[in-house]
Amino acid sequence: MKTSLFAIVGLVLGIGAGVSNALVEFSGSGADAQGVRPHTETTKGGQAGKTVAAQLEIVDGPEFDFGTMDQGETLTHAFVFKNTGDGPMTLRAGETTCGKCTVSSIEHGEVAPGEEVDVTLEWVARNYDAEFRQSATIYTNDPSQETVTLSVHGRVIHGVRVIPYDIAFSDIPVGQSRTAEAFLFGYREPEFQVTGHRWKDPDTAEFFAVEFSQLTAEEVAQERDAVAGVRAAVTLKGGLPIGLLRQDLLVETNLANHEPFEIPIRSKIVSSVTIVGTGFNEEINMLKMGNIKQSAGSSSALRIVIKGEHAADTSVTVGEIDPAGILQVELGDVRKFNEGAVLMYPFKVVIPPDTRPVNYIASKQNPAAKITFNTTHPEAPELTFRVSFSVIP
C-alpha cells in the first residue's frame, strides 16, 4: 500500500517535473520582449512562488480600416488594450513599418488587471499610392503574445487618377498601327471634363493621335469612389523607326488650378527579324561588349527571333565576320514555337581568352567590328550588326 502511495506521489511529482520542464522550454516565443516579462510574486509565509500574468485583449481587434481619406489628411485611431489577466500589464512601442505612421507614446507604465489603455496610431495620407496598409509593433508582457502588430489601412482619394498610369505599346511591327486606352477618373468633381491636350515631344507628335470620350454612369461606377470619367483612346500610327520611343500626353481639364495630367506613352517598334540579348541595342543595331580583359576573354549570348508570314521557311547560317580570327560566332539549333510561327536561333559571340589586344570600340574615327548572318528570309537575306569592344592587356 505504502509502495503504491509512493508510486502515486512519484507519478504526481513526475508530472509536476514534466510540466515545469515543459513550461521552461515552451514559454519563450523567440521574440525578444526586452525585459517585458511575466511577474512572479511570492505569497506571504514564504510558500512556493505563484506566477501571475498579464493577459492582453485588443478590444476591437488589431486591424483598423480608415476608409477613404483626402490626400494630406491626418487620421488617428485608438486601439484599446485591455488587461484581462491577473498581473500588471506593461507595454512598449516597437517599430513601425514606415516613416509615415506613428504610435502614440505609451505613457502608462503599467496597466492594472481589468484596466484599459489606448494605443493610438496616426497616419498622414501624403502617399501617392491610392491604397495603403501599415503596421506598428507593440511589445507586451503577456506571455502568450509578447509582440502584437497593429495595422491600419485605407484609401487616399486624389482629385483625378489616370488608370492605367501609363500606356505601353510593346513590340509593334514596323509600319503597323495600334490603339490603347487609358481612363481619367474624377473623384470630387461630377462635371469633370477634358478640355484639350498636347504632346510633350513635338518631334514625334505626328505619329500619335488621341480621342476623348466621356464615360457613361455605368462605366464610372466600375471605379470605386469615382464620380466622373473620361476615356482617352491613344493611337500609335505607323511610320516610326525601330527602337524605343517616349512620348507624353498632357491632358487639360476643367479643374481649376490644376496642371495638365500627364499620361506617359512608351513604345517599342520591332522588325520581323530581330536580334535580342544582353548588350544588344536595336536602335543602333550594335552589340556592345565593352572592354574585355585579354586573359579572361568574353562571350555574349543572343538570339535571332524571326516572326511573320515567312518565319516557318527561314533558315539562318553564319556569314562574314570582320575581323575574322578575333570574333567567333557559334550558331545553335533553331527552336520553333507556335507551329513554326516564331523561330529562334540562339547564338554566341565569343572573344576567346588570350586574343591579342585590339580596339573596336565604336566611334566616329574607329569602326566597330561586324558580323553578318545569311538568311533565306525574303525581306532580310542578310542580317548584319556591329560589335563594339576592345581587348585590353
Next chain:
Amino acid sequence: MVRCVKAFLILVGMGVAFVVFLDAMNGHHQRISIANRLVASETEGSATSKVDPLAILDEWPEPDLLLTLSGRQHGYIEPCGCTGLENAKGGLSRRHNLFRRLEKGNWSLLKLDVGNQVRRFGRQAEIKFHTTIDCLRLMKYDVIGFGPDDLRLSFNELLSELANSDKEFVCANVSLLGINSSFRIFDTGGRRIGVTAMLGQQARQKINNSEIEMKDTDESLQKAVRDLREAKADVLVLLAHADLEETRQLAKKFSDFDLIVTAGGAGEPTLHPEIVQGTNTQIIQVGTKGMYVGIVGLYADKNRPVRYARVELDARFEDSPEILEIFANYQYQLQVHGFDGLGIKPVKHPRSDRTFVGSESCGECHTSAYDIWKKTPHFDATRYIHDPTERSEIPRHFDPECISCHVTGWNPQEYLPYVSGYESFEASTLLHGNGCENCHGPGSAHVAAENGDIDVSEAEKEKLQLEMRLTLDQAKNKLCFECHDFDNSPDFNEEGAFEEYWDQIKHYGTE
C-alpha cells in the same frame, strides 16, 4: 530492498509521467526552437540587436512543408540606401539570405512568386527583368507567375527568357507561344502540391502586346483545376495576379483551391490570411515592392492545416554575396549599354530654357550658401554612387535610377537627363553632387547677366535673379520629396523630419 523498490517505482513513475506528458505535447503542441536553431549557426557576431525576424517560427510545430510567397517586386531589386539601409525594406539579396536560413530546416521548401518583377518599360526594365530572373533561379524558385508589367516588356525579351526556363513560369490564362506551363505538380514533404497561376482582369487591360495570348479566365482555371485533380494533387495553390475583389470572387468560384496567393491589397500584406465567407480557401497577400516574404507551414493536423507568417526583409538580413555579384553584373550591363543604348535622351527642363552651369559658378557669388552646401551630403552625392562604401562597393554611376538624384541636371522621378545636365562622371565634373541648380533651376542666363557676359538692363537682370529664387514652401511641398520620397528616404517623411533636415542645409538671401 523495500527502499530500493520504492525508489525504483518513484523513478519509473517520474519517467512515465514525463514521457506521457511529452507525448501529449508532441501530439498537439510540439514546439521546436526553429528560429533559435537557425540563428545560432547564422548570425553569430552580426548586428542583430532587434528581434530575430524568424522568431515567429518558434511558435510553430515542425511543418511537413514550407511554402514561401513573394511577388510584386516592381523593380525594387534592392532597397535604396539614400538615408540608410537600416530603414529600407526588401531586396533580392536579403531574400536570398532568408531562404538560406530556411533551407537549413528539416522540411521541404516550395518557393512561389506571384510575378511582376519590374514596373517600368524600356531597355533598363528588360535588363532588370533578366537580372531578377537570374536571382530567382539562383534562389531555386519553383513557380513564377506573370504580372502585367512583365508582360508589357518586349515579347522577344520574354521569349528569350522563357526559352531558357525550366518550366518555372506558370500561368493558366496567359500563353506565350505555349512555352509557359499552365500548372505544375510537386511531390514534396509527403504531399502532392499542385500550383497554377492567373492574370486578373485589371492587369490584362494594361497589356498591349498582341503576341501574348489571353485566354478566358474561368475556362482556363476550370481546366487547370481539372488537370490538377487528375494529377492527384492533394493541396491546390493558385497564384492570382488580381486585385482583392477579383481574388475573393475566384475563391468563391474555385473552391478547390486551398490557398490563393494574391497580388491584391495595399501596402503591406495582412497579418493573417483571409478566409472568404462560405469557402475554406485561405487568401494570402504578398504586399508590394518585395518588402515581405510570406511563409506558410503545411501540417497534417486537420484542425489547423495551415500556419502563416509574414517576414519583413529589413536590415536584420545580411546581403547575399552571390546576389551582389549579379547586381554588379547588372550595373556593368548598364555601363556597356550607355544612356543611348538604354533609350535615354535628354529632355527639356520643365521650368526653364537655360542651361546648367554647375554649383561652383553659383558659389563665386553665393559664397555662404555654397559653403553650407559643401558641408552637406548633397555635395558628395555623386561620389557616393561612384565609390560606395556599402554593399560590396558596386559602383552605380551608370544606373539612371541612381544617377537621377545623385547628380545635377536630371529629372529625379523620370530618371532622365535635362538638356545640358550631367552626362558622365568624367565629362561632367562641374555637375557632380546634387547641386544648387536642381532646386533653383539651370543658371546660365543669370550667371551670364551677373558676369556681364550678356548685355541686359537692370530690370532684366533682376528678372533673371527672381527666376532662380525658391521659396521654402516650394521646397517643402514638392521639390525635396522628388528625391526624398517614401521608398528611398523613409526618414525624411517622418513628422518634423523636413524641418530637421532643412536646418542642416538652410540658406537665405544672396550671400
